Amino acid sequence: MSPANADSLQRTVLAAAVSIVASSGPDDVSLREVARAAGVSHQAPYHHFKDREGLFAAITEEGFSLLADSLHMSQSPTRESMFVAYVQFALRHPGHFRVMFRKDICNLENYPNTLAQADRAFGVLADFVATTLGESASVDEIRLTTTYMWSVAHGLATLLLDGPLEKKIGDIPNVDEFVMNVARLATRALS
Structure with a gap:
């Protein structure tokens, strides 16, 4: 071949x-x-x-690469745009997103290239947050803000993809607008 x-x-x-x-x-x-x-x-x-885990490692590696690219290409350096880019990635790539954070089906420690892409995506996210916080932000503030934004964006993405969100709050006629509104609330909570 x-x-x-x-x-x-x-x-x-x-x-x-x-x-x-x-x-x-x-x-x-x-x-x-x-x-x-x-x-x-x-x-x-x-x-x-090699096996099922190897297949999931390849999906995960590709997913983190796509996520890093999506975050990097986000149109403006605001926390809201990072949040929206993250959720949009999940909604556009559910086949990747549903695998990327599942240690039970793919242990990143066993796949150095996959781990490198995961680290790259997190690095883009952390750099993005550092830029929005400014030069006076401490390493701890950047780490905490990155974790907060990632957690809220990831939670919303998961609820939109797999959770009972619409059953609990009703129909969401404009998902993009809804995501932006949640992003604004999340960033306002940081102020």
Whole structure:
């Protein structure tokens, strides 16, 4: 198999796995199911991924890379824009998001490249917060604010994707506006 074909097969398998996770979550994903969805032999995924955890590591690595890029490309350096970019990433990439923070299905410590992408995404987030806080902010203030913003954004993203939010508060006619309003509340709480 040529390198181009191998890369194409790997992308096809990865895309099928991400699609399955997006629609039904990661818990019941098997390499055989992924192969079936990708239209390849049941052994094909094993040419690129040692096992299920290896597949989830690849999804996680790609997800953190996409998240870092999304945060980095956020239009303005405000805490609200970081918050919105984070939630929008989750809503646009549920197949990645539902895997990225699940240590039970992918231990980042076993995958140095994946861990490096996770660190990169967190670094973009921390740098973003540091910029908005200004030069006078202490390391502890940056760390605490980053953790707060990340936690609130992650919680909202999870509730929008998988939680009972709409059942509790009713229909959300404009999700983008809703996310921005929550972002404003979250940043106001920091003032």
